[in-house]
Amino acid sequence: MKIEIQDQYIESFKEFLTRKGLRVTNQRMAIFSAAFTCDDHFTAEELLDKSRNLDDSVSRATVYRALPLLTESNLIREVDVGKDYKYYAANKDVKTFQAQVICMDCEKIFEIDAPFMEWYGKTVAEKLLLSVEDQRLQVSARCDQLRSKGECNKVFTK
Amino acid sequence: MKIEIQDQYIESFKEFLTRKGLRVTNQRMAIFSAAFTCDDHFTAEELLDKSRNLDDSVSRATVYRALPLLTESNLIREVDVGKDYKYYAANKDVKTFQAQVICMDCEKIFEIDAPFMEWYGKTVAEKLLLSVEDQRLQVSARCDQLRSKGECNKVFTK
DNA sequence: CTGCCTGCAAACTCTTTGCACGAAT
DNA sequence: ATTCGTGCAAAGAGTTTGCAGGCAG
Numbered sequence: 090m091k092i093e094i095q096d097q098y099i100e101s102f103k104e105f106l107t108r109k110g111l112r113v114t115n116q117r118m119a120i121f122s123a124a125f126t127c128d129d130h131f132t133a134e135e136l137l138d139k140s141r142n143l144d145d146s147v148s149r150a151t152v153y154r155a156l157p158l159l160t161e162s163n164l165i166r167e168v169d170v171g172k173d174y175k176y177y178a179a180n181k182d183v184k185t186f187q188a189q190v191i192c193m194d195c196e197k198i199f200e201i202d203a204p205f206m207e208w209y210g211k212t213v214a215e216k217l218l219l220s221v222e223d224q225r226l227q228v229s230a231r232c233d234q235l236r237s238k239g240e241c242n243k244v245f246t247k
Numbered sequence: 248m249k250i251e252i253q254d255q256y257i258e259s260f261k262e263f264l265t266r267k268g269l270r271v272t273n274q275r276m277a278i279f280s281a282a283f284t285c286d287d288h289f290t291a292e293e294l295l296d297k298s299r300n301l302d303d304s305v306s307r308a309t310v311y312r313a314l315p316l317l318t319e320s321n322l323i324r325e326v327d328v329g330k331d332y333k334y335y336a337a338n339k340d341v342k343t344f345q346a347q348v349i350c351m352d353c354e355k356i357f358e359i360d361a362p363f364m365e366w367y368g369k370t371v372a373e374k375l376l377l378s379v380e381d382q383r384l385q386v387s388a389r390c391d392q393l394r395s396k397g398e399c400n401k402v403f404t405k
Numbered sequence: 406c407t408g409c410c411t412g413c414a415a416a417c418t419c420t421t422t423g424c425a426c427g428a429a430t
Numbered sequence: 431a432t433t434c435g436t437g438c439a440a441a442g443a444g445t446t447t448g449c450a451g452g453c454a455g
Contacts, residue, residue: 112409112454133444148412153445169329171383173420174444190375201371210386213359217348219388225329226384228368230377270429270434291419306437311420331445332419 098125098164105162119144120155124165130176130198170198170227188226195232256283256322263320277302278313282323288334288356328356328385346384353390 102121106113123139124131131139133152140147156177159165166183168176170191176198188203203226210224260279264271281297282289289297291310298305314335317323324341326334328349334356346361361384368382 110409114410114454116411146412150413150446151411154410171327171329188371190371190377192375192377193380199375206384209384213346213348214386214388217350217357217388218392219348219350219390221386221388222351223387224385226364226367227382228372228377228379229381230372230375230379232377234376268434272429272435274436304437308421308438309436312435 102159102162102164105164106158111158115144116140116147116151117155117158119147120152121159121164124159124177125179125181127179130168130178132174132176134174136177168198169225171229186224188228190228190230192232193229260317260320260322263322264316269316273302274298274305274309275313275316277305278310279317279322282317282335283337283339285337288326288336290332290334292332294335326356327383329387344382346386348386348388350390351387 099118099122102118103113106117120136120140123136123143127135127139133149133156136156137147137149137152140152156165156167159177160167164180165177166180168178168189170176170189178200183200185202185204186206187200188206190199190201191197192199206224206226210221214221257276257280260276261271264275278294278298281294281301285293285297291307291314294314295305295307295310298310314323314325317335318325322338323335324338326336326347328334328347336358341358343360343362344364345358346364348357348359349355350357364382364384368379372379
């Protein structure tokens with residue numbers, strides 16, 4: 090069951106590549122599969138590790154070259170939380186706009202539905218005669234629990 | 248007149264330094280003054296240039312070492328718009344929380360009052376047992392005007 | 406077989422840091 | 431006189447790119 094769903098996404102990505110006249114290589118597919126089996130937000134470096142589990146010939150350069158394709162295909166989204174490296178996440182069943190709450194202590198990213206953002210960004214941009222391309226609403230926060238008890242048992246929200 | 252207002256801010260910064268047991272150096276004051284005479288968002292590199300107009304001994308390292316002091320003193324704020332370098336802006340008369348609309352074509356940053364963000368961030372964070380440290384609401388947009396007419400006459404909104 | 410893709414390593418960009426000198430208190 | 435602050439240049443971190451060889455179509 091689960092495998093079929095996976096396969097469907099893999100098919101989508103192959104189609105995307107073909108449609109753009111790009112080649113379906115082992116490395117690209119390994120990187121894509123690795124990205125899609127992350128339940129979590131991941132960095133380029135983490136993606137490299139995961140990809141190498143599927144195809145140990147994958148190099149860092151290829152991961153970085155594949156990431157724009159993954160985001161362009163809309164199967165993966167970029168999540169820039171203002172650190173000096175970027176996070177990514179698979180677009181598995183995200184329907185509405187999501188805000189991010191970033192725990193500065195736990196290093197976790199919680200995604201929260203914030204449907205009003207769709208409207209807000211559009212309204213504000215239109216007043217300036219601009220068309221929205223992308224938007225983000227982020228809250229950086231401290232984990233009181235971690236700071237007082239020395240540990241935190243919160244779990245990721247997708 | 249205008250000079251007196253400026254002087255007041257300079258005094259605040261001197262106080263801040265003294266209070267923290269830090270020295271009031273020519274370079275720090277030059278960097279601070281340069282930052283405060285920018286009507287605009289500026290980068291570290293732009294600040295270096297402006298500072299050197301006031302004191303040509305200012306080095307890049309000192310600018311980077313001064314920036315955390317400037318933000319800690321609350322006289323300057325950091326504006327991270329997801330590029331690989333950071334923007335800064337003087338906190339001249341900012342009262343409410345501000346959202347940023349970033350024009351990807353014109354390279355301009357428009358700041359918009361978004362007072363509800365104060366409430367929103369707090370509410371969402373509390374549900375996760377986190378305390379808000381910082382938040383940002385950003386809209387990346389395209390300038391239709393620039394793309395069609397080849398030029399854009401919008402002006403910065405501080 | 407053709408030319409896009411790849412791995413490797415070097416290059417790049419912005420920022421940080423170690424060190425010895427210089428200036429503020 | 432002490433220290434802290436500074437400029438310089440090198441180091442860092444994450445990402446990008448040039449090149450020669452390799453594999454998809």
